[in-house]
Amino acid sequence: MKTIKQKELENKYQFKTDYVKDIKNFKDKILKKTLIPHQVxxxxxxxxxxxxWLECPYCYGLSAEDNGERLEKDRGIEILRQILDGGVNKIIFAGYATDPLNCSYISDLLELTIKKKAIFGFNTKALRIEDKFFNILETNNLTEGSYISLSVDAGSNETYNKIHGVKTNTKIYDKVLINAQRLGKIKEKNFFDLSAAYLVNIHSSSEQDYENFILNFMEAGCNLLRFTFPQQPKGIETEKGVIPSEIEKDKYKNTLENLKKKHENDNCSILIVDADTDHDIYNKPRTVPCYARYIFPTVGFDGWLYNCSQSSAPNFRNSALGDLTKENFWELFYQYESNKFQEFEKICNKKINSSGCRCDRKEHVINQNIIDSKIFK
Ligand SMILES: C[S@@+](CC[C@H](N)C(=O)[O-])C[C@H]1O[C@@H](n2cnc3c(N)ncnc32)[C@H](O)[C@@H]1O
Ligand code: SF4
Ligand code: SF4
Structure with missing residues (x-):
């Protein structure tokens, strides 16, 4: 039988976790300026x-603008310290168009997060992991709920390169698997959730690949494997099959269901998540009014504070909260007038609508839940 923890983990990866548990309290705290975001x-x-380090042809962030500005190490660490000292207890290291493990000071950020007893989460391709990073994971007390999710999308070197648009024959899949095995070994002694994700499209849809991936990453020590499908990214044309149609998805799901029956066990869940169909958000750009900035504001690679993970590049500065290289996190987070809150909301949502942003699945679902509560009416 699956444990309660395993069930909770499954909910988290199916976008069922409640980010805002008490919506009335959430509103009161926004108005009193005492709200602490659920995560940053x-x-x-x-x-x-x-x-x-890659240019995956399906990537959400391919149209992100790069103006060359970067959040420098000292300021980056200072900003993270402000966030943690202010009471945020969950930090997600991910990206819109970047990879957290491709940052030269990621181990320092991880160490600070762990020392402050916050939960960490990683979404990464894990092409390279420095020894310092492994050592920090191995030698510190990790807060329960911390996780590393590896985005793999393949079960062989050939498919890995095909789905990620890599033109050389470099054996990247093998490298990622070795990194997963090292993480799996650490996790045996110092627990964190280790999962692997597989985006299915025309380039990655062979049964052999699915099965190799399942066997390889289960053996490496993952406690959850998740198959899902790419969503239409903002602002780019994708080649046919990169974003699967409903018919293609149904075909892929059939094969995956059989493999799930064959391989799922009490130590490792296998999820097949088709959130677009489940929540009727296929091709819907965004769900507004948007409450993301209060729930999971996002520090961009350029040092600005943005509403969410999907609107975090210089081309979204018009709807951003502000410039963290000049102002501190909490100043920007609470920069609104509570007695003119409705007006503020209206202006923000106008900017968001004109920014052209596209919600990911959790953002659609969370905004919709708050809208349905009518608490801000
Ligand atoms: C944008 S990436 C950033 C972090 C890291 N570079 C990575 O690839 O894991 C975060 C997650 O979004 C997934 N992703 C990227 N584009 C997507 C899309 N169009 N639809 C669904 N998932 C996507 C990636 O596979 C990855 O698991
Ligand atoms: S590694 Fe992640 S952020 Fe980079 S291009 Fe691929 S999906 Fe996008
Ligand atoms: S992408 Fe969605 S969550 Fe993010 S700012 Fe736009 S509407 Fe809000």
């Missing part, structure tokens, strides 16, 4: 000139 996403800047 920290999109650590890339080490090189290029914004990301």
């Amino acid at each position: 996403e920290f999109q650590a800047p890339p080490r090189g000139k290029k914004i990301c």
Whole structure:
């Protein structure tokens, strides 16, 4: 039988977790300026000139603008310290168009988060992990709920390169698997959730790949594997099959259901998540009014504070909260007048609508839940 913890983990990866448990309390705290965001996403800047180490053809963030500005190490650490000292107890290291493990000071950010007893989460391709990062995970007390989610999308080197648009024959899948195995070994002694994600599209939809991935990453120590489907990214044309149609998705899901029956066990859940169909958000750009800035504001790689993970690049500065290289986190977070809150909301949502942003699944679901509560009417 699956444990309660395993069930909770499954809910988290199916976008069922409640980010806002008491909506009335949420509103009161916004107005009193005592709200602490549920989590802050920290999109650590890339080490090189290029914004990301891959250019995945399905990536949400491919149209992100890069004006060359980066959040520098000292200021980055200072901002994270402000966030943690102000009471935020969950920091997500992910990206819109970047990868957290491609940042030169990611180990310092991780260490600070752990030392302050906050939960950490990573969404990463994990192409490279420095020894310092492994050591920090191994030698510190980790707060329960911390996780690393590896975005893999393949079960072989060939498919890995195909789905991620890599033109060389480099054996990246093998490298990622070795990193997963190292993480799995640490997790045996110092627990955190280790999961692996697989985006299914025309390039990654062979049964052999699905099964290799399941066997390899289960053996590496993952306690959850999640299959899902790419959503239409903002502002780019994708080739046919990169974003699967409903018919394609149904075909993929059939094969996956059989493999789930064959391989799922009490130590490792296998999820097949089709949130677009479940929540009727296929191709819907955004759900507004938007409450993201109060729930999971996001530090962009350029040092600005944005509403959410999907609107966090210089092309979204018009709807951003402000510039963290000049102002502190909490000043920007509480920069509104409570007695003119409705007016403020209206202006924010106008800017958001004209920014062209596209919600990811959790953002659609959370905004919709708050709208349905009518608490801000
Ligand atoms: C934008 S990436 C940033 C973090 C890191 N670079 C990575 O790839 O894991 C975060 C997650 O979004 C997923 N993703 C990217 N584009 C997507 C899309 N169009 N639809 C659904 N998921 C997408 C990635 O596979 C990854 O799991
Ligand atoms: S999916 Fe991740 S690794 Fe791929 S281009 Fe986007 S941000 Fe970079
Ligand atoms: S992408 Fe969605 S959550 Fe983010 S700012 Fe736009 S409407 Fe809000």
